Amino acid sequence: MMHTADMILALVLVSVLFCLCSSRMLILVKWIVFQGIAISLVQVFFHQQAGVENIVFAMIMLSIRGILIPLFIYIAVKKIAIKREIEPIVGYHASLFAGLLMMVFAAFIGKKFNLHSIGSNPFLIPTAITTLMAGMFLVMTRRKAITMVIGYIMMENGIYLVGMSLTKHTHYIVEFGILLDVLVGVMLMGIILNNINKTFDDIDTTLLRSLKD
Amino acid sequence: MVEALFVVPFLSGILSLYFNENHRKILLMVISIIHLFLSLMLWFTHPQPWFESYFKLSPEGLLVLLITSFLFLLITVYTVNYFKASDMQGKRLFICFMLLFLSTMSMAALADHLMVLWIAIEATTLASAPLIIVQRSKKSLEATLKYIMICSVGIALALLGSLFIIISMETGGVDVNISFSELTRLDAQLDPKWLKAGFIFILVGYGTKMGLAPMHTWLPDAHSESPSPVSALLSGVLLNCAYLGIFKTNRILYAAGLETFSSTILIVFGLISIIVASIFILRQSDYKRLLAYSSIENMGIIAFGTGIGGLAAFGAILHLIHHSLIKSALFLSSGNIFLAYHSKQIKQTGNMIQLLPKTFVSFFGGFAGISGFPPFGMFISEFCIIMGAFQKGYYISVGIFMVVLAILIVGLARHVIHIGFSPTNQDISFKERYALVIPQYIMLLISAILCFWIPDTLHRTILAAISTIGGGF
Numbered sequence: 173m174m175h176t177a178d179m180i181l182a183l184v185l186v187s188v189l190f191c192l193c194s195s196r197m198l199i200l201v202k203w204i205v206f207q208g209i210a211i212s213l214v215q216v217f218f219h220q221q222a223g224v225e226n227i228v229f230a231m232i233m234l235s236i237r238g239i240l241i242p243l244f245i246y247i248a249v250k251k252i253a254i255k256r257e258i259e260p261i262v263g264y265h266a267s268l269f270a271g272l273l274m275m276v277f278a279a280f281i282g283k284k285f286n287l288h289s290i291g292s293n294p295f296l297i298p299t300a301i302t303t304l305m306a307g308m309f310l311v312m313t314r315r316k317a318i319t320m321v322i323g324y325i326m327m328e329n330g331i332y333l334v335g336m337s338l339t340k341h342t343h344y345i346v347e348f349g350i351l352l353d354v355l356v357g358v359m360l361m362g363i364i365l366n367n368i369n370k371t372f373d374d375i376d377t378t379l380l381r382s383l384k385d
Numbered sequence: 386m387v388e389a390l391f392v393v394p395f396l397s398g399i400l401s402l403y404f405n406e407n408h409r410k411i412l413l414m415v416i417s418i419i420h421l422f423l424s425l426m427l428w429f430t431h432p433q434p435w436f437e438s439y440f441k442l443s444p445e446g447l448l449v450l451l452i453t454s455f456l457f458l459l460i461t462v463y464t465v466n467y468f469k470a471s472d473m474q475g476k477r478l479f480i481c482f483m484l485l486f487l488s489t490m491s492m493a494a495l496a497d498h499l500m501v502l503w504i505a506i507e508a509t510t511l512a513s514a515p516l517i518i519v520q521r522s523k524k525s526l527e528a529t530l531k532y533i534m535i536c537s538v539g540i541a542l543a544l545l546g547s548l549f550i551i552i553s554m555e556t557g558g559v560d561v562n563i564s565f566s567e568l569t570r571l572d573a574q575l576d577p578k579w580l581k582a583g584f585i586f587i588l589v590g591y592g593t594k595m596g597l598a599p600m601h602t603w604l605p606d607a608h609s610e611s612p613s614p615v616s617a618l619l620s621g622v623l624l625n626c627a628y629l630g631i632f633k634t635n636r637i638l639y640a641a642g643l644e645t646f647s648s649t650i651l652i653v654f655g656l657i658s659i660i661v662a663s664i665f666i667l668r669q670s671d672y673k674r675l676l677a678y679s680s681i682e683n684m685g686i687i688a689f690g691t692g693i694g695g696l697a698a699f700g701a702i703l704h705l706i707h708h709s710l711i712k713s714a715l716f717l718s719s720g721n722i723f724l725a726y727h728s729k730q731i732k733q734t735g736n737m738i739q740l741l742p743k744t745f746v747s748f749f750g751g752f753a754g755i756s757g758f759p760p761f762g763m764f765i766s767e768f769c770i771i772m773g774a775f776q777k778g779y780y781i782s783v784g785i786f787m788v789v790l791a792i793l794i795v796g797l798a799r800h801v802i803h804i805g806f807s808p809t810n811q812d813i814s815f816k817e818r819y820a821l822v823i824p825q826y827i828m829l830l831i832s833a834i835l836c837f838w839i840p841d842t843l844h845r846t847i848l849a850a851i852s853t854i855g856g857g858f
Contacts, residue, residue: 337552
């Protein structure tokens with residue numbers, strides 16, 4: 173029997189795979205919106221009976237993860253006027269295959285470190301690890317700095333999923349602080365990218381190679 | 386009261402946006418004096434924080450806090466005069482972010498909750514990035530992007546590590562507040578598997594910020610491309626905050642009886658940092674990058690000392706204090722050199738002893754200090770680390786350590802002698818005002834005094850900080 177939480181986690185995995193194989197920036201941003209919303213919804217359906225504060229918090233999460241953060245990226249993409257990633261270091265088909273391998277690996281890891289003793293969903297940790305690894309993969313294998321920022325957001329999404337398995341020690345104020353840091357970080361990255369774009373006429377990281385030893 | 390240390394600079398930072406230029410400078414000075422006063426009060430009165438589950442006055446936190454506010458005051462004095470001497474752009478946001486930076490660093494020093502520490506350290510990245518970008522040159526933009534991307538991704542791993550430590554609490558059946566102080570005092574067992582994983586991720590994460598070797602790549606760029614007062618802040622103050630995260634996690638591992646695991650990793654990372662730094666220092670052509678690599682080296686020494694523990698841990702904490710003082714003095718002096726020669730290349734400089742005599746004193750003194758020559762405190766700290774390593778029987782590691790340190794001194798000396806004495810036909814129109822050298826003199830003087838005489842409260846605080854990792858004599 174499929175629970176709602178399992179279904180949403182499956183959707184998160186789908187969004188991860190699509191992020192790995194799409195080259196158009198706007199589509200990438202759309203998938204990040206989708207992923208952010210799905211991850212915030214896991215919070216609601218994860219517990220058997222969700223309290224009011226849980227739902228309110230999930231709504232705040234949703235508005236930041238699903239709307240505000242992607243909005244900054246969207247503005248940056250529009251201002252910088254890049255449509256697509258050209259020549260990634262690892263091609264799209266290879267990335268997709270790597271994504272599938274990550275899933276297998278994550279399932280393996282999830283089995284090995286069984287977290288059933290603290291009562292979490294068996295799909296949660298594998299999904300989290302896949303999202304995290306795919307995020308790092310995007311950071312490492314794409315040439316446009318904006319795709320790296322998207323990879324960073326995916327990493328944060330994955331870490332948030334790991335944190336969701338730990339319900340006993342959740343302080344909403346702390347979670348909110350973490351999210352605020354991520355939000356401001358993404359905003360700053362957007363501003364810096366915009367400045368770089370004005371100075372260099374492109375945000376290809378191959379141009380940013382003047383500092384080295 | 387405790388929270389005022391980061392709330393006051395934060396609010397005044399926001400407020401400073403609405404002031405005019407002169408008032409902003411006065412505000413910066415006033416706030417840094419108030420901050421020093423407040424942290425001295427904390428040091429002597431030990432009040433209770435309002436939010437006890439998130440903040441706590443720990444001995445190591447107090448040390449870092451005092452270094453932070455003391456150096457911030459001196460660097461502020463320099464900065465205000467640096468503005469006059471150079472035509473720096475973007476002063477309005479600059480002062481605002483200086484204050485926010487102070488606020489986030491104080492928060493990191495006071496944090497006790499694992500996640501609050503993470504929030505504070507990530508916030509230091511965010512508050513300091515705009516300070517680097519202030520010159521808007523191509524290179525500074527590149528350095529800032531590198532800084533914010535590498536540090537954010539790295540620190541995200543530290544967040545994962547903190548979560549792993551919480552998992553180790555849950556699987557071990559421990560139910561306490563997620564704070565460093567409670568986890569260190571714990572009688573119950575944390576799950577060692579997750580705790581080890583957590584330590585590795587935290588070390589990689591905060592190690593990125595601290596500048597430990599394989600993750601150090603942002604550090605030379607950010608330190609060399611930012612204006613000199615900012616480099617001094619980054620190197621002298623910020624790196625300590627990141628070190629706090631590693632130090633406190635290391636103590637949790639000690640309390641859980643996993644000290645051999647954590648010390649081995651710290652020693653390895655420390656040695657790698659020292660070796661990498663020595664390779665890059667030998668063939669460096671830019672004096673600010675030279676100083677940045679020297680910071681990596683010193684962070685490596687601190688990690689090495691912490692890993693060994695015992696007397697070496699005492700040395701590591703002393704080294705932290707003296708590195709902050711001396712490296713800030715060196716970076717501020719490098720600001721004067723840049724204002725005089727308009728170049729960061731070592732080749733373009735020379736004959737400083739005649740052209741810039743006052744700066745020469747602070748730069749050469751700083752060089753002597755950073756190399757560990759006796760009148761300055763690094764002599765004592767490095768001596769403690771080496772003695773501690775011998776006591777514990779780490780003969781091979783300490784052998785490598787000493788050889789690399791010797792290479793480093795030779796490498797540094799070659800460049801510093803070029804800057805100081807080699808003939809040059811450069812024309813210098815820069816006038817060395819006293820305000821641009823006095824802060825460095827004070828820093829070096831204090832390092833020299835602390836070499837001969839450590840006040841009793843300071844001594845007790847250091848011992849309290851390292852008591853759980855087998856520190857002391």
